[in-house]
Amino acid sequence: MTLEKLIETGISLTLPNLTVKALAEELGVSIVAVYNNIDSLDALRTAVAEEILARWEFPIPDADATLEESLMDLSLRLRSLVHRNPGIARYLLDIGTSSPGALARIDEVQMEYSTLYELTPKQANFIVTVVAEHAAALSEMVHVEGREREDDAAVLARSDLKLIPRTIDGKKRDDDSNYEWSMRALIMGASVVIDHPRFSTY
Known part of the structure; x- marks a missing residue:
């Protein structure tokens, strides 16, 4: 053995x-x-x-893709990794010096982002880390198969609710599209943050 x-x-x-x-x-x-x-x-x-993690191909940004597109690809690949390997999200969130191989590959990925998109090391580290952390967490806890769906009819029947019923439009949104919209919102926000004058104080 x-x-x-x-x-x-x-x-x-x-x-x-x-x-x-x-x-x-x-x-x-x-x-x-x-x-x-x-x-x-x-x-x-x-x-x-x-x-x-050693067997996983860490996603390198595509030279022909925008920053948003590369980060979206990273988030989708992380979701696939988390769903194929239950329990791995916790380790993704805790990677540090005790995981030298994974940390070295993360450093390589962040360097590619820094070079390709002309980001400072701090900007590249921040945006890749934030996207990866949220992708792993959402994939593990929120956008998962078998999660109970909101009952639109029950929500509409609630007379005490004023705003939420007005958001129901009859569209059927699956886990994939909900995840992608959540991550796209995060990526767009993080892109604004790293260019904000106050980011230097982070």
Whole structure:
């Protein structure tokens, strides 16, 4: 039983379902055997998350795309990563010096943004980080499959509500379009912020 095999099995199980018992059952070994081959379950979960990120192609901005288009592409790819790998969002939000490989690739991506769009290091770091953080969080918590929909009829029946019923237009908006509109609003706002005179005080 190698660490590589444990990591591969952990990826298959997904991070939320990664337990010593689940590993033992999947590998056909005893719980004791698993414990003898890992430092701790938390350490193994971190190793699994880092391997997921090591296999992911970090999105580099397209030379023919605008800043908004490149950031939108980044947010869509992050959403796909989060939905394919349940539990990875937490690790994306906590990447630091304890994840040297991922941090180096993030640095490379931010440098590309800085060079391509003539952003200062501070501007590039801020806008890429803000977009990535919100993309991961929204993908994990808000725009997910199976989320309960608002009942338009029930909202319209509420006589105490004055404004919200007036926003109901009968259009059916799916998770994808809602996510894209949310992220586009964020990206447009962040683009304004990095050019604001007060940004230098951030």
